Amino acid sequence: MDTATPPPATDAQASVVAENVSKVFFSGRDPVWALEDFSLTLEPGSFTCIVGPSGCGKSTFLRILGGLEERTVGKVTTTGIEHPVPAAFIFQEHGVFPWMTVEDNVAFGLRMTGVPARTRRAVARDWLQRVRLDSFAGSYPHQLSGGMRQRVAIARAFATGSPVLLMDEPLGALDAQTRMLMQEELVALWEAERKTVLMVTHDIDEAILLGDRIIVMSGRPGTLREDITVPFDRPRSVDVERTAEFGELRSRIWNLLRDDVRTAEETA
CATH class of the missing domain: 3.40.50.300 (P-loop containing nucleotide triphosphate hydrolases)
Incomplete structure (x- = not known):
């Protein structure tokens, strides 16, 4: 093939x-x-x-x-x-911040590059929906399974828009x-x-x-x-x-x- x-x-x-x-x-x-x-x-x-x-x-x-x-x-x-x-990085240890909500974790890279709050929230919510975690936007990492935390890390990397x-x-x-x-x-x-x-x-x-x-x-x-x-x-x-x-x-x-x-x- x-x-x-x-x-x-x-x-x-x-x-x-x-x-x-x-x-x-x-x-x-x-x-x-x-x-x-x-x-x-x-x-x-x-x-x-x-x-x-x-x-x-x-x-x-x-x-x-x-x-x-x-x-x-x-x-x-x-x-x-x-x-x-x-580039955006995704590591074996998911690296999500335990003191941040799931939504804030996904929006973190955008926040670091100065994206306005309204825009980064909208992008984060879109990516949370795409990884099927939109209902956990207000949750904290310790409330998620390992697979769910890694989906947060993946969504955060994609959300940055890095090529x-x-x-x-x-x-x-x-x-x-x-x-x-x-x-x-x-x-x-x-x-x-x-x-x-x-x-x-x-x-x-x-x-x-x-x-x-x-x-x-x-x-x-x-x-x-x-x-x-x-x-x-x-x-x-x-x-x-x-x-x-x-x-x-x-x-x-x-x-x-x-x-x-x-x-x-x-x-x-």
């Missing part, structure tokens, strides 16, 4: 280009290279997943793209302009059933908005189910091992996991990762 081609870019979409990005940390006097000469281009409106062994620099790269971490070497541009990617979403294991803390439901909901929102998405995940099945491409990274220092196009049409459901092609792709990715995962576990 042919991969669905992302639609042409609109004003709400962005391309992201990282060229020869490297990152070094210092542990005492010794340099530790987290990333080395890593390049990646994200097409506007695409959904790309990164998989790799623990400690290979996946999350570091995400933080560099979003301006939360300084790169040591290399260049990052968004639609041809060099600056931190204008790029950077997601670091956003569903990793959820139970298996809730995770499957959230995968479906996340893809439905993305298909409606077609933002440019880069998602880090340890789950190979999740990467195949969600992504247009899968970037396989090497062990530390992380660099590109293989760039794989996912050969399944959209819309895509969990039924694809029962196909022979899915199993073959899963095995191919695992074979690329196995030795580096074993090394990472032995040196942890």
Whole structure:
């Protein structure tokens, strides 16, 4: 099957280009290279997943793209302009503020960019309706389930209007059933908005189910091992996991990762 081609870019979409990005940390006097000469281009409106062994620099790269971490070497541009990617983040730990209502959490990013109160309330309520949490607008995070709190975090990211979403294991803390439901909901929102998405995940099945491409990274220092196009049409459901092609792709990715995962576990 042919991969669905992302639609042409609109004003709400962005391309992201990282060229020869490297990152070094210092542990005492010794340099530790987290990333080395890593390049990646994200097409506007695409959904790309990164998989790799623990400690290979996946999350570091995400933080560099979003301006939360300084790169040591290399260049990052968004639609041809060099600056931190204008991105919204979604993390594994949902990061919602416990002292804020659900509505205020969703509106927080808009508040930080100076959007007037009436407008940000309207946008927040719209997104709460889209993630089926409008009846919980006045509730607080402790009153919600884990899946509901993560839907708040997803709504907050989409509500910012940022053309790029950077997601670091956003569903990793959820139970298996809730995770499957959230995968479906996340893809439905993305298909409606077609933002440019880069998602880090340890789950190979999740990467195949969600992504247009899968970037396989090497062990530390992380660099590109293989760039794989996912050969399944959209819309895509969990039924694809029962196909022979899915199993073959899963095995191919695992074979690329196995030795580096074993090394990472032995040196942890």
